[in-house]
Amino acid sequence: AQSVAQPEDQVNVAEGNPLTVKCTYSVSGNPYLFWYVQYPNRGLQFLLKYITGDNLVKGSYGFEAEFNKSQTSFHLKKPSALVSDSALYFCAVRDNSGYSTLTFGKGTMLLVSP
Amino acid sequence: DSGVTQTPKHLITATGQRVTLRCSPRSGDLSVYWYQQSLDQGLQFLIQYYNGEERAKGNILERFSAQQFPDLHSELNLSSLELGDSALYFCASSVLGQGRETQYFGPGTRLLVL
Numbered sequence: 001a002q003s004v005a006q007p008e009d010q011v012n013v014a015e016g017n018p019l020t021v022k023c024t025y026s027v028s029g030n031p032y033l034f035w036y037v038q039y040p041n042r043g044l045q046f047l048l049k050y051i052t053g054d055n056l057v058k059g060s061y062g063f064e065a066e067f068n069k070s071q072t073s074f075h076l077k078k079p080s081a082l083v084s085d086s087a088l089y090f091c092a093v094r095d096n097s098g099y100s101t102l103t104f105g106k107g108t109m110l111l112v113s114p
Numbered sequence: 115d116s117g118v119t120q121t122p123k124h125l126i127t128a129t130g131q132r133v134t135l136r137c138s139p140r141s142g143d144l145s146v147y148w149y150q151q152s153l154d155q156g157l158q159f160l161i162q163y164y165n166g167e168e169r170a171k172g173n174i175l176e177r178f179s180a181q182q183f184p185d186l187h188s189e190l191n192l193s194s195l196e197l198g199d200s201a202l203y204f205c206a207s208s209v210l211g212q213g214r215e216t217q218y219f220g221p222g223t224r225l226l227v228l
Contacts (some may be wrong), residue, residue, distance in 0.1 A: 009121075032213050043116065043204060044219040051214045090157065094213045101170050102147075102217060104157040 002027040004093050004105035012111050013081045021076040021108045023091030034092040035065055035075040035103070044090065050074060061085070081112045117141065118220035119133055120205050126182030126226045132193040133224045139186055143218075145169065145211030146188040151222070152201040163188055164211040195227045 001027045013019045025031055032051055036044040050078025055067045066077045074091060091105045117140035127133055139146050148160040150173075159172035163182035174180075178194075181190040192199060202224050206217040 034216070035220070043118075043221040044206075045116070046216050046218065049214075049216060096213055101159045101162065101172055103159070106156045 001104050002031075002093055002095055004103055005093050006089075006091055006105035006108045008108050009106075010109045010111060012113065014058040014113050015083050016080050019078050019081040019085070019110065019112070021089050021091075021110060023074045023076065023105060024072050025074060025091070025093040026072065027093055028093045031074075032094045032096060033065075033067060034094075035059065035063070035074075035076050036090045036092065036104075038088040038090065040087075045052075047076070047089075082111075083114055085113050086110055086112045116218040116220065118207050118218050119202075120220035120223050122223060123221065124224050124226075126228065127195060128228055129195055129197060131195050131227075132191065133195065133225065134175060134206075135190040135192070135203055135225075137188045137190070137207075137220060139188070139205075139207030140218055143207035143209050144186065144217075145208050146182055146186070147206040147208075147217055148174075148188070148190050149204040149206065149219075150201045151204060155201075157204075160190070162211060169211055192225070197227050200225055200227045 005024045034049045035047040050057045050067045058064045088107045120139045121136045145164045147162045151157045160174040162170040180190045202222045204222045206219045208215040208217045
C-alpha cells in the first residue's frame, strides 16, 4: 500500500526567509508525486508534480520541489516566503502501475509572519 | 479557477436524510474523482469514474454511491446520513484518469449533518 507522511503539522517562517515543507512517501514501483495548496474555504490548487526526469521540479508561485529517490522524499521549497503563501499544503503520491489512486498526506499548515 | 464546478456550495441536513452532490468536470476531462475531507480522517479518496464507468474505489461507505452520466457530469449520493458524514466533499477531474495526470479540484461542497 502506498502512503505519504508530512511530519510537521505546522511550519512557521518569517516573510522573506526560505521555506521548506517536508514530505516522504512509500510506494511500490516508481512514484508520481504532487503538491497541492488549499487556502481557507477553497478547493485544492495544483502546485507542481514529479513524473520523471529532472529531480528538481519548478511549479506555480515560485515553489519548487526536489525528488530524492534514496530518501523517498519530495520536499516543497521556496527561496523567499510571502505572507500570502500562508495556507495548508498537501503532498500526494500515486504509483506508476495501472490506475492507482492518489494518496494524500495529512497536510502541513504554513504560517508566514510579516 | 480550476474549471471544475460543484453544487451546492453548502448543504445542511438532518441525520437519516439523503443528499446528492453534483460535479461538472473540466471541459475535455473524461475522469472524475470524489474525495472527502474531514478533520479526523484528512483527505480520503472515495471513488473514480472514467467515461461513465467506475474505475477505482477507495474508502467509500456502502451508504454512499456515485455515477457519471453521458455528459460526463457526476453525482455523489449520500444516504442515511450520520453526524460523522459532516465534511467537505471534493470532486476532481483529469483527462484520462491515468497516474501521471494532474487532478484538478473543484471548490467543494460543505455538508453539515445535524
